[in-house]
Amino acid sequence: MxxxxxxxxxxxxxxxxxxxxxxxxxxxxxxxxxxxSIGAQSQVVNLEKQSSTPTQTDELASLNYSGQTVVEINNNQPIFNKKELQFQQDGWQKLSSLDWLGRPQVANALLNQKLMPPSQKYKARERLTIKTPGYHAIKTGTNNTDWLYNRSHLIGYQFTGLNNEGRNLITGTRQLNADSRVNAKSMVTYETEVADYLHQSTDHYVRYQVTPVYKNVELVPRGVHMMAQSNDGTLKFNIYVFNVQDGWQINYLNGKAKRSE
Structure with missing residues (x-):
């Protein structure tokens, strides 16, 4: 018993x-x-300080925004190696697995007209339903279309037609994703440049890489690192886009935000 x-x-x-x-x-x-949240002396908070050889991602995450949303990296020259620049005849896209916090990682593609979806004039784009890490529905104005955050594609919808895929969507500010201010640059500036190039010829290919840049265990990326290089070398860029919104303070740890005082 x-x-x-x-x-x-x-x-x-x-x-x-x-x-x-x-x-x-x-x-x-x-x-x-x-x-x-215990404090700045937490070992978790200072993980990046424990490494004597910080990676480029660490360095980008530590950059301070000073009013310029887009900055050039390596004099705007991409750093793909020879293997990564193999322009075979079939385009492709490869998405990394989510990390243990559910955050999207680097997205790679070889873009070509063949991958591009039909015009939305003929096929309506489905509504995004994925809840990206750190996302909150926060209005920035009285207009119902003025929101602080977008669900931002790493590889733009116009390139491959991929839409409701969690590995390809991050929580990005409107300023990062598609800044509508006059002469302002954002992700859509460079996506449009790539799309225009691809539309010129079926022989045009673009090696493309987009990397969300996180700091430690924060759910919302500090920014996005974008690189592209065409097969004829006429299109290339290497830039970093800050995930910020002027007039707002963002808590990147959980995505909460408030207006700047």
Whole structure:
């Protein structure tokens, strides 16, 4: 009888542990964010300082926005290697897996007219329903179309027709995604340049890479690193777009935001 009671007690303890582990896993992002919020001296907050050889992504994440949304990297020259610049006849796109926090990672493609979807004049684009990490529906004005955040595609919809795919969508400000101010540059500036080039000829190919840049365990990227190079070398760029919105303070850890004072 004693062995039976001990066995039943052990099973209950095991069941409780399984439930607690499950709860911790489902709430891992929130738990980690609470750890981070303890203070600037937290080891988690200062992960990037522990490395003696910071990567380019680390360096980009540490850049400070000073009023210019787009900045050139490496004198605007892309850094693809020879293997990455193999322009075969068939275009392709490759999306990385989400990381353990559910965040999209680098997206690569070899773009060509063959991959581009039909005009929206003939086929309506489906409504985006993916909830990207850190996304909040925050209005920036009285107009119902004025929102702080977009669900921003890494590889633009006009290139491959990929839409509701979580690996290809980040939480991006309107200023990052498609800034409508006069002479302002944003992701759409460079996407339009690539699209115009592709429309010129079926023989045009563009090696394309877009990388969301995160700082530590933040859910919202600090910016987006974009590189492109055409097969004839007439189109190329290497730029970083800050994920900011003038007049707003963004908490990149969880995506909450408020107007600047």
């Amino acid at each position: 004693k062995n039976y009671k001990r066995g039943r007690f052990a099973r209950r303890i095991l069941l409780v542990l399984i439930v607690l582990i499950g709860i911790a896993y489902l709430n891992r992002v929130t738990i980690l964010q609470k750890i981070v």
